[in-house]
Amino acid sequence: MVFRSEEMCLAQLFLQSGSEYDCISELGELGLVEFRDLNPSVSSFQRRFVSEIKRCEEMERILGYLLREIQKANIAVPEEDESPLAPPPRQVLEIMEQLQRLEMELSEVAKNKEKLRRNLLELTEYTHMLKITRTFIHSRSRHEALGPQYEEFPTMETDSVSGCTGMQRLGAKLGFVSGLIQRVKVEAFERMLWRVCKGYTILSYAEVDENLADLDTGEISKSVVFLISFWGDQIGQKVQKICDCYHCHLYPHPENDEERADVLDSLRTRIQDLNNVLHRTEEYLRQVLQKASESAYTWVVQVKKMKAIYHILNLCSFDVTNKCLIAEVWCPVSDLANLRGALEEGSRKGDATVPSFVNRIPSNDTPPTLLRTNKFTSGFQSIVEAYGVGDYREVSPAPYTIITFPFLFAVMFGDLGHGMVISLFALWMVLTEKKQNKKRSSNEIWTTFFNGRYIILMMGLFSVYTGLVYNDCFSKSLNIFGSGWSVKAMFTNQNKTLQTNALLTLDPNFSGVFSGPYPFGIDPIWNMAVNRLSFLNSYKMKMSVVIGVVHMSFGVVLSVFNHLHFRQKFNVFLLFLPELLFLLCLFGYLVFMIFYKWLAFGARDSSQAPSILIHFINMFVMQGKDITPLYPGQMGLQIFLVIIAMLSVPVLLLGKPLYLYWLYRGGKGLRRRRGYERVRRVSEDDNSTAPSYEDDEEEGVDEVTNREFDFADVLLHQSIHTIEYCLGCISNTASYLRLWALSLAHARKFSTNNQFTLSFLCSNATLC
């Protein structure tokens, strides 16, 4: 990360048609350049390499299916450290073939498995049905022995086509229909049967113990085996229809016990065979998936890279006469050598007769902003970019954020003990980062913490420091140097005072009570004082204002570097100076008053110590004759400062527009360039000017020739900037008080927490 974003140049790449794929692959691996779209008017379906992209997408689809199957089988996909390169076009067909074959195999095996499963289910249901209907028949025969409650069922001949058995003797056929139905439908089924068949059917049913999976929906539900016995053919048809309607699985009902036993036996062997086959099929599937999973990751990355390369190739324009592709890229100037090297490498790999080359061209467009980051600075850069990306060659605030962001956090957090805990946690994350990177956890919260590990480490370290200064370690204070307040000096031989009062205050006016400020941080006696917050509030509020004003001035000063870089020296006088004066005359003076009061007023004249806030307010209202001044000459100085601040506002508002208008009209600063004129856009933000070349040393702003200088526009922009700045000064200074507020909240929360936790731990300890 550097002071400002890198210098970029526009370059043209001439890629020979044989080796363009390899050249782009090399460039992609290095990640050097940004391609511009040379075919903006062409829709994505008409571009040159559409068919290749379609092929890549087809492969991606197959890979997606493959990965899903692998995941379903709970096989882990090994991921390698280095990502493989994009495959050359001839290898692509191989991969495509492999993938298609795999897909076919997988779908076939899956289909077979499905069929086998269904078969198995049928056989299982049949077995259950046979077993359970056996109990029906036998229970009925038991009932028969008690008394003739049912009709006699003499031996029958089978009529195996429809699964019914007929009874010839009575001249009417007795039919049986047996099968399985879902548990939830049984009552409705029974009712329907009763209504339709008008009592000519008998339904008996019993629940199956085992839970069978319904293959169509994948649910596991309870089924019920039923046996319907009925008289007559027509009733038989009606019963069939009703069974179809309720989606019952019907199976042929055996006549007698021997047949039943035979069928049961054959079923058993068939089920066993099926189980075997199913088992083998699953094993085979697993093997196939295992083998595929080894190269699945490689394929995924390769296909992705290939697709990216074809997308980039689509952005290039095809120069038919020269038989080569032309691409326009933005490249950092410092990386031009690397770019040339990459092209040479790509040409070599692609076996091109003529190597590809690069040609730098001048441009008036604003190049993109490039800020290189490493693993430490990337977190801070992303925080800064959340507020907006800087313009080309603008000063980047990110290197300062590395320190100020954790520092301001620590001012609000300020606890030695908790800071150490945070630092250790972050340190652990940093030291094991290689391992954690490999693990690639899917937990989002953990990923967030891990990506910000350096930020958290900095925050923890600064919190340790601010915790030392606030003298706050798990809400307790450390007494390292010896307190500056002495109780003995104040209360010698005053037992009576001690007995009659519950609360007494140390008075620094007495000699010996206060022996000097604690050398590092807040005195530990304040932790035990009842009026601790009065002191701390005053201290922390003033500290917040001081830190805020210093921080804001730093930011304003940084803008000077922008003005100087973009060769707009007039901005220094017309923008920077009024801004700085406004800020310092008002809030800088407030900071001065804070320091003055700390240094000049002590315990002796504490009764006359003035309130800074009242003085500050009086400064604006230009009153204050009735209160004692802080120092002689205060009134005069304050009026002077207020006038300067007030005057800087119109300068800020009107200075720049009027100056630019004067230039436009042909003021003294007009300069014509020899030979050619360059058009520069003059905008309010000072930062979007075209890149200046090193040999053009020129002050001021070139005249705007081809564009109308819109005074109203410039004035509007400048007035918005002025109002924003002035109001922002005031409100931002006040908002720094959050440093006080949050550190107060933290201290309170953890002091109450501590009491609770400590008492809880103690009670637990006594119990054990």
Place this chain on the structure above:
Amino acid sequence: MAEMGFAIAVSVMTLFWGIVGGVVPWFIPKGPNRGVIITMLVLTAVCCYLFWLIAILAQLNPLFGPALSVETIWFLRYHWP
């Protein structure tokens, strides 16, 4: 006596952060990260020094003292020097 303690504290801290912010940057080896490291050192020195300075100046001339409960006073009288 009090003045000397204060003077010692101020000079020690000023010296320390002065070295961190002003002397150590000269010894950072040349490399791609030199600019970042120097920025970090200077900013750390400025921030931490300012923070400490505010804390000690706020306590230099206290306008009022701590109000302690009687038990605390008894304890401190005998346990603190």
